[in-house]
Amino acid sequence: MTALPYGSPAHHSFITNVGLITSTGPHGENVMAAEWTHHISYEPGMIAVCLGPNKATAENILATAEFGVSIASTDQNVIASIAGSKHGKEYDKVAALKELGYQFLPGATIKPPTVEGARLRAECRLIDHRTYGDHIMFVGEVQRAETDESKDPAAYHKGKYWHVGENIPKPPQEEMERIKAVVERYRK
Numbered sequence: 327m328t329a330l331p332y333g334s335p336a337h338h339s340f341i342t343n344v345g346l347i348t349s350t351g352p353h354g355e356n357v358m359a360a361e362w363t364h365h366i367s368y369e370p371g372m373i374a375v376c377l378g379p380n381k382a383t384a385e386n387i388l389a390t391a392e393f394g395v396s397i398a399s400t401d402q403n404v405i406a407s408i409a410g411s412k413h414g415k416e417y418d419k420v421a422a423l424k425e426l427g428y429q430f431l432p433g434a435t436i437k438p439p440t441v442e443g444a445r446l447r448a449e450c451r452l453i454d455h456r457t458y459g460d461h462i463m464f465v466g467e468v469q470r471a472e473t474d475e476s477k478d479p480a481a482y483h484k485g486k487y488w489h490v491g492e493n494i495p496k497p498p499q500e501e502m503e504r505i506k507a508v509v510e511r512y513r514k
């Protein structure tokens with residue numbers, strides 16, 4: 327078994343997004359950052375988040391079986407840094423963020439709020455959870471989702487936040503045709 331520790335070259339090979347995971351429960355209203363936030367089913371909509379078991383968020387979700395997922399936009403790096411560096415057992419991050427001018431929107435189908443200004447805000451009910459290695463994967467079924475297409479999602483890479491860069495151009499038409507012809511020769 328090989329470790330891929332935080333900040334190692336292996337960990338730095340990944341590009342992820344930043345989920346702002348909101349919860350309520352024994353640790354009160356809370357928000358944390360989770361780059362391991364994935365869309366895993368279209369219909370029904372499902373989102374998986376992988377959280378360390380000692381995080382306030384993990385304990386809140388285990389107690390209440392619901393959570394919010396706000397996919398951070400490019401202007402939400404400060405929220406992500408605060409949500410991702412302080413523990414909800416020690417800090418009221420939601421109150422601090424509100425004082426800093428950020429807003430949370432009340433959940434319509436769940437108790438936790440979502441984060442105003444995020445690219446995607448999804449309200450999730452926990453349908454499954456399972457421990458993999460040193461994290462718990464929580465799978466939520468989306469009850470309600472709203473996108474703000476005026477926002478771009480922030481990318482997370484090498485411990486920093488990024489704008490998604492330029493679109494990679496396709497090879498020239500001649501090369502595209504050669505690729506297609508080669509692939510077609512291997513049709514089963």
Ligand SMILES: Cc1cc2nc3c(=O)[nH]c(=O)nc-3n(C[C@H](O)[C@H](O)[C@H](O)COP(=O)(O)O)c2cc1C
Nearest residue numbers: 358359360361362377378381382383410412413414
């Ligand atoms: C950008 C970013 C992404 C993060 N991704 C994850 C993650 O996917 N899973 C995780 O358990 N912790 C992740 N963390 C660390 C948690 O957000 C951090 O431990 C936080 O303090 C936990 O908050 P809580 O104890 O209030 O739940 C991330 C931190 C940052 C800054």
